[in-house]
Amino acid sequence: MAFTPTDPIKMIFAVLLPPLGVFFEVGIKFPFWLNILLTMLGFIPGVIHAFYVIFKH
Template sequence: MALTASDFCKFIFALILPPLGVFLEKGCNSDFLINIALTILGFIPGVIHAFYIILKY
């Protein structure tokens, strides 16, 4: 699995606003809603989940 330039942009967006990184990767689905909930509960869990989603897909 090779990282592309768009993945690096998604990582930057995920650091600033984690749900935005997930939205750019997967769109508006359950992963996006889970990430919103994790970001509300704590910023770090939201970032970790966003990185996981970007790296997985």
């Protein structure tokens, strides 16, 4: 898990629009669709999941 120069940008997007931060990290895969669902159910779970995906990959 190396910290890349684009990670701060992804984190900003993860706070403003969580699915966009996940999209920049993994593209249109399962975590992206899961994040859309979590964001629709509640904004905070979407943000938490976005940070998890960004730090995991």
